[in-house]
Every structure is written in structure tokens, then in C-alpha cells.
Amino acid sequence: MRNWFRSTIGGLPRLYWYLWTGMLINRVGGFVALVLSLYLTSDRNVALPVAGLVVGVYGIGGIAGVLLGGVLADRWGRRPTLLLAHFGAVAVLVGLTFARPIPAIAVLAALLGLMHSMPGPAFVAAIVDVTPTDDRSRAFNLQFWAFNLGMAVASVLAGALAEVSFTLLFAVDASATLLTALLILWKVRETRPTPPARPARRTAQKSSGGLHTALTDRAYMLFVGLSLLLAILSMQTSTILPLAITGDGLRPSVYGAVVAYAALLIVIGQLFVPRLIDRWRKGTSLAIANVFLGLGFAAVSLADGVLGYLVAATVWTVGSMIAAPPNAAVIAELSPAELRGRYQSVFYLTFPAASFIAPAAGGVSLQYLGDWHWIVCGALGLVAAAGHLLIQPARERRVAQQLEAERFAVPVAG
Known part of the structure; x- marks a missing residue:
């Protein structure tokens, strides 16, 4: 067991574990997207076609967020991009909690898709920056495991919280996102490499x-x-x-x-x-x-x-x-x-x-x-x-x- 632990988990940089922990917390709390259509139809009494359109707008925002996140991670750095995405997502989630007009919800859904997708390229780029080449396979294996564990927990929480209160659901999601942002702010330094030498x-x-x-x-x-x-x-x-x-x-x-x-x-x-x-x-x-x-x-x-x-x-x-x-x-x-x-x-x-x-x-x-x-x-x-x-x-x-x-x-x- 000790050898398995060392070969599977041991030896990875401390900064990697801060990134890994941030991804896990964020994934566990990231369940608004899972129940967005349910929120619109059951709580806001929106027709199914309109709800589908709003969820589709979230997806369009996600495409833009992926591209923007990659560009900013290289230009600004991994840390600023992660902080912008997470603090921005907190603000959008608070806005969604109080938004009532459907057009405003659609705009906020697009922004949420943008903020949710931005961290992906920056997270992975930072992992590559800090992890030795020979350890990257293990690092990404643990990342995939954390992603699926977080999704499993998020699915259970989403269903339970949706039955209690959508306001509570938005609040818990925003809190988890804020916790991730504070962890990055406190423990994650910039990892972006300098340009190659001559x-x-x-x-x-x-x-x-x-x-x-x-x-x-x-x-x-x-x-x-x-x-x-x-x-x-x-x-x-x-x-x-x-x-x-x-x-x-x-x-x-x-x-x-x-x-x-x-x-x-x-x-x-x-x-x-x-x-x-x-x-x-x-x-x-x-x-x-x-x-x-x-x-x-x-x-x-x-x-x-x-x-x-x-x-x-x-x-x-x-x-x-x-x-x-x-x-x-x-x-x-x-x-x-x-x-x-x-x-x-x-x-x-x-x-x-x-x-x-x-x-x-x-x-x-x-x-x-x-x-x-x-x-x-x-x-x-x-x-x-x-x-x-x-x-x-x-x-x-x-x-x-x-x-x-x-x-x-x-x-x-x-």
C-alpha cells in the first residue's frame, strides 16, 4: 500500500495540490449549470423552448470562455486568469440569484458559461508548468479522478438543494467558487514560463x-x-x-x-x-x-x-x-x-x-x-x-x- 501511495500520489509539487484542491472544491460546488433548465421551468415558469435557448446561450458563453481563457493564461498569466474567472463567476451567480427578467437571466447565463469555461486552460497550463514531465501522467490521472468525484458529489447536491431552495443552491455554488478563488489568491503563485533563451x-x-x-x-x-x-x-x-x-x-x-x-x-x-x-x-x-x-x-x-x-x-x-x-x-x-x-x-x-x-x-x-x-x-x-x-x-x-x-x-x- 505504501508503494502504491508513493507511485500514485506521492512526489507531486505542493503547488499542484493547491490547484487540485481548488479544482475539486469548484467542481463539487459547480452545479448551477446542471439544474439551470430546471430552475427556469419550475421556479421561473419559463416555457421549455425559452429555457432551452437560455441553456444554449450558456454553452455559447462556454465556447468563448475557453478561447478567452487560453489567450489570457498566456498573456496575463495563469493566476490572474483563474482569479478573474472565479471572482467573476461569484458576481454572476449573485446576479442570477436576484435576476427576474428573462433577458437579464439569459445575459447572465452567457456570462456564467464564459466564467465557468475560462479556468480550464489556465488550470491545466499551470499543472504542466509546475509538474515534472515524468510525473504529468500521474498528475492528470488525479485531476481526472477529482473531476469525476466532484461531478458525482455535485449531482447529488444539486438534486437535494433544488428540492429545498434554488436561492440556497445559488448561494452554495457561489460560496464554493469564492472559496476556490481565495485558495488561489492565498496559495497559488504565477507559474507562466519566461520566453526561451537564445x-x-x-x-x-x-x-x-x-x-x-x-x-x-x-x-x-x-x-x-x-x-x-x-x-x-x-x-x-x-x-x-x-x-x-x-x-x-x-x-x-x-x-x-x-x-x-x-x-x-x-x-x-x-x-x-x-x-x-x-x-x-x-x-x-x-x-x-x-x-x-x-x-x-x-x-x-x-x-x-x-x-x-x-x-x-x-x-x-x-x-x-x-x-x-x-x-x-x-x-x-x-x-x-x-x-x-x-x-x-x-x-x-x-x-x-x-x-x-x-x-x-x-x-x-x-x-x-x-x-x-x-x-x-x-x-x-x-x-x-x-x-x-x-x-x-x-x-x-x-x-x-x-x-x-x-x-x-x-x-x-x-
């Missing part, structure tokens, strides 16, 4: 620029494209899977049980993943992860009862757990030190993109293909797996060059 001049010139640098980075965009396939597969659980379960004549509560079971597997098993995959090349890990994801969703085509769906969930959840650490580590490796925030923001765009593609294409696919939709998902997993194996040699050569350049970058004192 010996890395050629690399620095190549990587200097804005978002277009990431968007025109061929090696990075190939990886982002494959990550989009993974995100589309993962998004099946929250978009198309409920339709399949109810289509088999099962109660909606079965869907909730399957999702809760998958989350429980991650909370229990994620901490053991690093020891399993540390000896594998990252591209190989991602290929195996995508195979599991594909097989898990393909297995849905055979499921017609609770047991079948639980077996399928077990397989795809194993894939999700294997994918998390190497996926984040590769993004960190491919990102030039002075553009980490921007590179992270480009990657984070895969989530809203998948949130649109998965239900839009999946609904049509399920209607016309039936259970063959899940076979197509399985094939997508195999395509993504093959893609990771094909790009692995060139990506590893690029990473070696990137690591050599980063030797000349030093953290900013702060």
Missing part, C-alpha cells in the same frame, strides 16, 4: 503567435482530431444512450443507474490506472483506450436489459479511465511553453463540438440505423485507435524536440 531562438520564433499557431500546428491538430472522435464517443452516454435505454422499454431510472455505476467505477478504479499504463507508450495507451470505448458502445447493440447495459458501461468506462492520463500528457508535451494556454483552449473546443455532433448525428443515426448505430460507434473507436498508432512515431519525434526547447525556459517567480 539557444532556442528558432523554436521560439516558430511557436510565437496566437491561436492560429495551434490551429496550424499539423501534429497537434491531428491529435486534436483524434481526441474529437474520443469525445464524440464519450458523449454518447449523455446524449444517445438514454434514448436507447428507454427504447428498450426500460425506465429512465435505469439510465441514471448506469451513469452512476460508471462514475463509481472511475472513482474507485482511476487511482490504479497509472501503475497499469506507465510502461506503455502514450499512443499505445490511447489506442487501447479507444478500442475499449468502441467495444463498449458496440456492446450496447446487444444489450436489452439492465445487466447488458452495465456490462457495456464497464467496458467503455475502462477505456475512459485509460485515456485520461496520456491524453492530457500528450497535449502538454505538444504545447510550446509560452503558448500552453492557447493550445489547451483549442483542445477544450473538442467538448462543445462533440456536444453538438454527438446528438445531431447520433439522433439521425439511431433513427435510421437502429442498433447498427452502436456498431458504427465501435468502428469509430477502432479508427481512432489506428490513428493514434499511425501518428505516434512522428509525434514522439516532435515531443523530443519540444522537450529540448523547454530546457531553456524557466518559471516566472511569483
Whole structure:
């Protein structure tokens, strides 16, 4: 047990744990977005189409927040970006508590989406800044674990608080966000690296620029494209899977049980993943992860009862757990030190993109293909797996060059 603890948790920088704690607190309290539509329809008596539009505006704000957060993390620094996002979110949550006109709520929802999405690139960039290369896989594994643990707790709290008072719900969310902001203000110093020194001049010139640098980075965009396939597969659980379960004549509560079971597997098993995959090349890990994801969703085509769906969930959840650490580590490796925030923001765009593609294409696919939709998902997993194996040699050569350049970058004192 001592060896497991040391290899899984021990040895990470103290600053990493402050960031990790802030993410966990913020995620546990970040449940307003989960019940925004319920608040609008049950407490504000808003029609369903209008409620859907307001929630959609929150998503649009999230897209803008991802891009803005990446740019500010590189220009202003990680710490100022995190403080702006969290203190800004507190102000918006207070505003939502007292807002009554629907247009005002819509504006505040867009701002909340903006503030909620801004910290993502800055958090991850700061983790990369302070964590040694060899420890990043463990660091991101723990981050993924904290995210899922926080989401599980947030879902339970959201349902309980919504039954008591939406005002209380907003207040608790704002308090958790404020607590995260104060922790960052107190314990998190600036981590943004200085520009590379003279010996890395050629690399620095190549990587200097804005978002277009990431968007025109061929090696990075190939990886982002494959990550989009993974995100589309993962998004099946929250978009198309409920339709399949109810289509088999099962109660909606079965869907909730399957999702809760998958989350429980991650909370229990994620901490053991690093020891399993540390000896594998990252591209190989991602290929195996995508195979599991594909097989898990393909297995849905055979499921017609609770047991079948639980077996399928077990397989795809194993894939999700294997994918998390190497996926984040590769993004960190491919990102030039002075553009980490921007590179992270480009990657984070895969989530809203998948949130649109998965239900839009999946609904049509399920209607016309039936259970063959899940076979197509399985094939997508195999395509993504093959893609990771094909790009692995060139990506590893690029990473070696990137690591050599980063030797000349030093953290900013702060």
C-alpha cells in the first residue's frame, strides 16, 4: 500500500495540490449549470423552448470562455486568469440569484458559461508548468479522478438543494467558487514560463503567435482530431444512450443507474490506472483506450436489459479511465511553453463540438440505423485507435524536440 501511495500520489509539487484542491472544491460546488433548465421551468415558469435557448446561450458563453481563457493564461498569466474567472463567476451567480427578467437571466447565463469555461486552460497550463514531465501522467490521472468525484458529489447536491431552495443552491455554488478563488489568491503563485533563451531562438520564433499557431500546428491538430472522435464517443452516454435505454422499454431510472455505476467505477478504479499504463507508450495507451470505448458502445447493440447495459458501461468506462492520463500528457508535451494556454483552449473546443455532433448525428443515426448505430460507434473507436498508432512515431519525434526547447525556459517567480 505504501508503494502504491508513493507511485500514485506521492512526489507531486505542493503547488499542484493547491490547484487540485481548488479544482475539486469548484467542481463539487459547480452545479448551477446542471439544474439551470430546471430552475427556469419550475421556479421561473419559463416555457421549455425559452429555457432551452437560455441553456444554449450558456454553452455559447462556454465556447468563448475557453478561447478567452487560453489567450489570457498566456498573456496575463495563469493566476490572474483563474482569479478573474472565479471572482467573476461569484458576481454572476449573485446576479442570477436576484435576476427576474428573462433577458437579464439569459445575459447572465452567457456570462456564467464564459466564467465557468475560462479556468480550464489556465488550470491545466499551470499543472504542466509546475509538474515534472515524468510525473504529468500521474498528475492528470488525479485531476481526472477529482473531476469525476466532484461531478458525482455535485449531482447529488444539486438534486437535494433544488428540492429545498434554488436561492440556497445559488448561494452554495457561489460560496464554493469564492472559496476556490481565495485558495488561489492565498496559495497559488504565477507559474507562466519566461520566453526561451537564445539557444532556442528558432523554436521560439516558430511557436510565437496566437491561436492560429495551434490551429496550424499539423501534429497537434491531428491529435486534436483524434481526441474529437474520443469525445464524440464519450458523449454518447449523455446524449444517445438514454434514448436507447428507454427504447428498450426500460425506465429512465435505469439510465441514471448506469451513469452512476460508471462514475463509481472511475472513482474507485482511476487511482490504479497509472501503475497499469506507465510502461506503455502514450499512443499505445490511447489506442487501447479507444478500442475499449468502441467495444463498449458496440456492446450496447446487444444489450436489452439492465445487466447488458452495465456490462457495456464497464467496458467503455475502462477505456475512459485509460485515456485520461496520456491524453492530457500528450497535449502538454505538444504545447510550446509560452503558448500552453492557447493550445489547451483549442483542445477544450473538442467538448462543445462533440456536444453538438454527438446528438445531431447520433439522433439521425439511431433513427435510421437502429442498433447498427452502436456498431458504427465501435468502428469509430477502432479508427481512432489506428490513428493514434499511425501518428505516434512522428509525434514522439516532435515531443523530443519540444522537450529540448523547454530546457531553456524557466518559471516566472511569483
